[in-house]
Amino acid sequence: MRFIHFTQPNARAFAPSANFGGRLGAGIENQIDWLFGTALNGFTGSARSGQFPVDLYEDKDNTYVRAELPGATRDAISVEIVDGSLSIQASRKEKAGEGETAVSYSRLVAIPDEVQADKVSATYVDGVLTVTLPRKEEAKPTKINVSVN
Amino acid sequence: MSFFNTTETPSNGSCAADGACATRRPRYDVNETEGSYDLTVNLPGVARGGLEITDEGGQLTIRGQRPVLPEGRAVLHRETSDAAFELVLVHDNTVDASKIEAELKDGVLRLKLAKSESAKPRKISVS
Numbered sequence: 001m002r003f004i005h006f007t008q009p010n011a012r013a014f015a016p017s018a019n020f021g022g023r024l025g026a027g028i029e030n031q032i033d034w035l036f037g038t039a040l041n042g043f044t045g046s047a048r049s050g051q052f053p054v055d056l057y058e059d060k061d062n063t064y065v066r067a068e069l070p071g072a073t074r075d076a077i078s079v080e081i082v083d084g085s086l087s088i089q090a091s092r093k094e095k096a097g098e099g100e101t102a103v104s105y106s107r108l109v110a111i112p113d114e115v116q117a118d119k120v121s122a123t124y125v126d127g128v129l130t131v132t133l134p135r136k137e138e139a140k141p142t143k144i145n146v147s148v149n
Numbered sequence: 150m151s152f153f154n155t156t157e158t159p160s161n162g163s164c165a166a167d168g169a170c171a172t173r174r175p176r177y178d179v180n181e182t183e184g185s186y187d188l189t190v191n192l193p194g195v196a197r198g199g200l201e202i203t204d205e206g207g208q209l210t211i212r213g214q215r216p217v218l219p220e221g222r223a224v225l226h227r228e229t230s231d232a233a234f235e236l237v238l239v240h241d242n243t244v245d246a247s248k249i250e251a252e253l254k255d256g257v258l259r260l261k262l263a264k265s266e267s268a269k270p271r272k273i274s275v276s
Contacts, residue, residue, distance in 0.1 A: 053228035059221050068193035068229060070256035094189070127193035127256015 052105050054088075058112075063133040065109055070127035072105070079122050079131055086111050086131060114138075172235035175213070179238075184269070186244065186262040192234050193256035200253055202260075204246040211236040211258065243267070 055066040065086055069077070072090040080087045091104045114136040122131040177190040192200070192213040199214035213234040240262070248263040 055227045055229050056225035057218070057222040058225055059223065063225075064222065066229075068191075068256070070191045070193040072255065124255075126196050127191075 052107065054107065054109055056109070056111075058135075061135060063112055063115065063135065065111065065131040065133070067107070067109075067129045067131075068127065069105055069124070069129050072124070072127070072129075074124060077122075077124060077129065079120075079129070081111075081115070081117050081120065082108070084111065084113060085109060086133070088129065088131075090129075171232060172212075173230060173232045175211075175234040175236055177236060184264055186240075186264065188238075188258075188260040188262060190234075190236060190258040190260070191256065192253070192258050195234065195253070195256060195258075197253055200258070202249075202251060204244075204249065207239060207241045209238045209240055209244070209262075211238075211260075213258075 052068050054068075057064040057066070065088075067088050069088075069090050069092075071092045071094070073093060076089075076091040078087075078089045080089075086109045087107075088109065089104070089106045091102055094101045094103065111133060112135075115133045116136055119134045120131065122129060124130075175190050175192055177188060180187040180189070190211060192211075194215040195213035196216070199216070201210075201212040203210045203212075211234070215231065215233065217231065243265055244262045245265040250261040252259045
């Protein structure tokens with residue numbers, strides 16, 4: 001399968017080329033997985049798509065949700081807890097020549113149930129939104145002392 | 150337009166045998182205006198100290214390092230990677246390297262690359 005690069009910019013210029021994202025030597029399964037992955041996610045490597053990746057971490061006190069939202073307008077970032085999920089919405093305005101394009105991001109992330117909803121905090125630094133969800137007190141691992149007679 | 154002949158893999162071949170690469174290509178857009186190329190690159194998590202832009206031999210290289218997350222956290226779900234960002238764009242000297250303006254804000258790098266004189270359309274008069 002070969003992708004032909006035209007010299008005029010068009011959608012094909014952003015299509016993945018035939019080297020399968022560097023996985024040529026990785027075996028036919030990985031190549032097909034990669035092709036399906038790009039087909040389902042769209043061929044856009046564009047900086048303006050409305051999807052964004054999130055990471056979930058936890059330690060003994062908190063659950064952390066980290067979302068990559070580069071260029072979002074600070075006032076337009078909204079984080080809400082809805083029915084046991086975290087809803088992240090943001091929008092981004094981009095000036096392109098004479099016009100302005102707006103991209104909106106929106107995603108629901110499932111979060112663990114044991115979260116103190118009133119103590120949730122969030123920071124937005126360098127395009128990364130980090131939401132800190134403190135775990136409920138009773139959900140923290142407690143040490144139980146076993147007394148032996 | 151040589152901006153679209155971007156290299157797909159890191160230029161120094163730093164990929165391991167199983168295809169895992171040490172750097173990732175960030176999402177970017179190029180918008181051409183009459184006198185310049187406007188380049189927008191998504192570099193979430195990259196601060197000014199972790200950003201490096203070099204222009205050499207007709208090739209513009211943008212590298213961004215992301216800070217390592219604090220220890221002691223268990224990973225529940227990951228969709229990002231800790232790999233540094235690397236973007237190599239071949240412009241073949243259609244860009245005037247001394248006039249590059251760059252701005253990094255909220256994880257978005259905006260570059261204004263002025264076209265070099267030879268790349269601008271020139272009228273040729275016939276005597």
